[in-house]
Protein backbone atom coordinates (compact mmCIF):
# COMPACT_ATOMS: atom_id res chain seq x y z
CA UNK A 652 0.00 0.00 0.00
CA UNK A 653 1.30 3.49 -0.86
CA UNK A 654 2.29 5.71 2.06
CA UNK A 655 -0.29 8.34 3.02
CA UNK A 656 1.02 11.68 4.31
CA UNK A 657 -1.32 13.84 6.38
CA UNK A 658 -0.86 17.62 6.58
CA UNK A 659 -2.58 19.67 9.28
CA UNK A 660 -5.42 22.11 8.93
CA UNK A 661 -5.82 25.02 11.34
CA UNK A 662 -7.62 24.09 14.57
CA UNK A 663 -11.02 25.78 14.77
CA UNK A 664 -13.99 25.10 17.02
CA UNK A 665 -16.18 24.30 14.04
CA UNK A 666 -13.78 21.87 12.37
CA UNK A 667 -12.98 20.15 15.69
CA UNK A 668 -16.60 19.97 16.88
CA UNK A 669 -17.16 16.29 15.89
CA UNK A 670 -14.19 15.32 18.06
CA UNK A 671 -14.29 17.72 20.99
CA UNK A 672 -13.94 21.32 22.04
CA UNK A 673 -11.33 24.01 21.42
CA UNK A 674 -10.58 25.69 24.75
CA UNK A 675 -9.57 29.22 23.75
CA UNK A 676 -10.86 32.76 24.09
CA UNK A 677 -11.22 33.40 20.35
CA UNK A 678 -14.38 35.42 19.77
CA UNK A 679 -16.05 34.31 23.03
CA UNK A 680 -17.82 36.73 25.31
CA UNK A 681 -16.71 37.02 28.90
CA UNK A 682 -18.55 37.38 32.19
CA UNK A 683 -17.09 40.13 34.36
CA UNK A 684 -16.30 38.86 37.87
CA UNK A 685 -14.25 39.96 40.91
CA UNK A 686 -15.73 43.48 40.91
CA UNK A 687 -14.81 43.93 37.25
CA UNK A 688 -11.17 42.95 37.71
CA UNK A 689 -11.47 39.63 35.87
CA UNK A 690 -13.13 38.31 32.72
CA UNK A 691 -14.46 34.74 33.02
CA UNK A 692 -14.73 32.84 29.76
CA UNK A 693 -17.14 30.34 31.11
CA UNK A 694 -17.70 26.62 30.40
CA UNK A 695 -15.54 26.33 27.32
CA UNK A 696 -15.74 22.56 27.68
CA UNK A 697 -17.31 19.98 29.95
CA UNK A 698 -15.37 17.25 31.77
CA UNK A 699 -16.84 13.77 31.42
CA UNK A 700 -15.90 11.19 34.05
CA UNK A 701 -17.92 7.98 34.14
CA UNK A 702 -17.82 4.54 35.74
CA UNK A 703 -16.83 3.10 39.09
CA UNK A 704 -15.12 5.40 41.56
CA UNK A 705 -14.71 7.96 38.80
CA UNK A 706 -13.09 11.27 39.64
CA UNK A 707 -11.30 14.02 37.73
CA UNK A 708 -7.55 14.53 37.84
CA UNK A 709 -5.47 17.58 36.95
CA UNK A 710 -2.07 16.49 35.60
CA UNK A 711 0.96 17.88 33.80
CA UNK A 712 2.36 15.94 30.84
CA UNK A 713 5.95 16.78 29.86
CA UNK A 714 6.08 15.65 26.22
CA UNK A 715 9.21 15.27 24.12
CA UNK A 716 9.11 16.99 20.74
CA UNK A 717 8.05 14.70 17.90
CA UNK A 718 10.35 14.49 14.89
CA UNK A 719 8.47 15.08 11.63
CA UNK A 720 7.59 13.46 9.35
CA UNK A 721 6.39 10.91 11.88
CA UNK A 722 4.93 7.48 11.23
CA UNK A 723 1.52 6.80 12.78
CA UNK A 724 1.01 3.24 13.97
CA UNK A 725 -1.82 3.56 16.48
CA UNK A 726 -4.67 5.59 17.87
CA UNK A 727 -6.36 5.45 21.27
CA UNK A 728 -9.61 6.44 22.95
CA UNK A 729 -10.92 6.80 26.50
CA UNK A 730 -14.37 5.21 26.83
CA UNK A 731 -14.93 6.38 30.40
CA UNK A 732 -14.05 10.03 30.20
CA UNK A 733 -12.96 13.14 28.34
CA UNK A 734 -9.35 14.29 28.20
CA UNK A 735 -8.16 17.85 27.73
CA UNK A 736 -4.74 19.28 26.91
CA UNK A 737 -3.72 22.88 27.62
CA UNK A 738 -0.26 23.96 26.36
CA UNK A 739 2.00 25.54 28.97
CA UNK A 740 5.22 25.97 26.98
CA UNK A 741 4.25 28.51 24.33
CA UNK A 742 4.58 26.16 21.37
CA UNK A 743 2.11 24.95 18.74
CA UNK A 744 1.30 21.23 18.73
CA UNK A 745 -0.43 18.70 16.52
CA UNK A 746 -3.77 17.03 17.21
CA UNK A 747 -4.59 13.81 15.34
CA UNK A 748 -8.14 12.49 15.68
CA UNK A 749 -10.37 10.02 13.83
CA UNK A 750 -14.02 9.33 13.06
CA UNK A 751 -15.97 7.18 15.56
CA UNK A 752 -15.61 3.87 13.74
CA UNK A 753 -14.43 0.54 15.09
CA UNK A 754 -11.92 -0.22 12.32
CA UNK A 755 -9.87 2.84 11.43
CA UNK A 756 -8.55 3.54 7.96
CA UNK A 757 -6.24 6.42 6.98
CA UNK A 758 -9.27 8.16 5.47
CA UNK A 759 -10.83 8.43 8.94
CA UNK A 760 -7.94 10.52 10.25
CA UNK A 761 -7.88 14.30 10.62
CA UNK A 762 -4.80 16.30 11.59
CA UNK A 763 -4.97 19.76 13.14
CA UNK A 764 -2.29 22.33 14.01
CA UNK A 765 -3.11 23.90 17.39
CA UNK A 766 -1.67 27.23 18.44
CA UNK A 767 -0.10 27.88 21.87
CA UNK A 768 -3.25 29.73 22.99
CA UNK A 769 -5.56 26.85 22.07
CA UNK A 770 -6.36 23.97 24.39
CA UNK A 771 -8.40 20.97 23.30
CA UNK A 772 -10.89 18.72 25.05
CA UNK A 773 -11.40 15.26 23.52
CA UNK A 774 -14.93 14.09 24.12
CA UNK A 775 -15.29 10.70 25.76
CA UNK A 776 -14.47 7.93 23.23
CA UNK A 777 -12.87 10.20 20.63
CA UNK A 778 -10.07 8.43 18.79
CA UNK A 779 -6.85 10.43 19.11
CA UNK A 780 -3.10 9.97 18.95
CA UNK A 781 -1.07 10.46 22.15
CA UNK A 782 0.11 14.00 22.58
CA UNK A 783 2.14 15.41 19.67
CA UNK A 784 4.45 18.16 20.94
CA UNK A 785 6.53 20.20 18.51
CA UNK A 786 9.84 22.10 18.50
CA UNK A 787 10.94 21.36 22.10
CA UNK A 788 9.96 19.44 25.20
CA UNK A 789 6.57 20.92 26.12
CA UNK A 790 4.42 20.83 29.22
CA UNK A 791 0.65 20.41 28.96
CA UNK A 792 -1.91 20.75 31.73
CA UNK A 793 -4.11 17.69 31.28
CA UNK A 794 -7.55 17.18 32.83
CA UNK A 795 -8.88 13.64 32.57
CA UNK A 796 -10.72 10.82 34.31
CA UNK A 797 -9.35 8.63 37.09
CA UNK A 798 -11.10 5.60 38.50
CA UNK A 799 -11.71 1.89 38.19
CA UNK A 800 -12.01 0.13 34.86
CA UNK A 801 -10.14 0.19 31.58
CA UNK A 802 -10.12 3.72 30.22
CA UNK A 803 -7.69 3.38 27.34
CA UNK A 804 -8.53 1.41 24.22
CA UNK A 805 -5.97 1.24 21.41
CA UNK A 806 -6.26 0.64 17.67
CA UNK A 807 -3.13 -0.51 15.81
CA UNK A 808 -2.97 -0.11 12.04
CA UNK A 809 -1.78 -3.20 10.24
CA UNK A 810 1.83 -3.29 9.13
CA UNK A 811 1.18 -2.56 5.46
CA UNK A 812 -0.86 0.59 6.23
CA UNK A 813 1.77 3.31 5.89
CA UNK A 814 0.66 6.63 7.42
CA UNK A 815 2.80 9.61 8.32
CA UNK A 816 2.15 13.14 9.53
CA UNK A 817 4.12 16.16 8.32
CA UNK A 818 3.80 19.90 8.67
CA UNK A 819 3.75 21.05 5.06
CA UNK A 820 3.69 19.44 1.66
Ligand SMILES: NC(=O)N[C@@H](O)C(=O)O
Nearest residue numbers: 727734779780781782803
Ligand atom coordinates in the same frame (compact mmCIF):
# COMPACT_ATOMS: atom_id res chain seq x y z
N1 LIG B 1 -1.68 7.71 28.37
C1 LIG B 1 -2.05 8.93 28.63
O1 LIG B 1 -2.46 9.26 29.74
N2 LIG B 1 -1.95 9.86 27.61
C2 LIG B 1 -2.72 9.69 26.44
O2 LIG B 1 -4.07 9.42 26.82
C3 LIG B 1 -2.68 10.89 25.55
O3 LIG B 1 -3.73 11.21 24.93
O4 LIG B 1 -1.59 11.48 25.46
Ligand code: NI
Nearest residue numbers: 727729734781
Ligand atom coordinates in the same frame (compact mmCIF):
# COMPACT_ATOMS: atom_id res chain seq x y z
NI1 NI C 1 -5.40 10.13 25.51
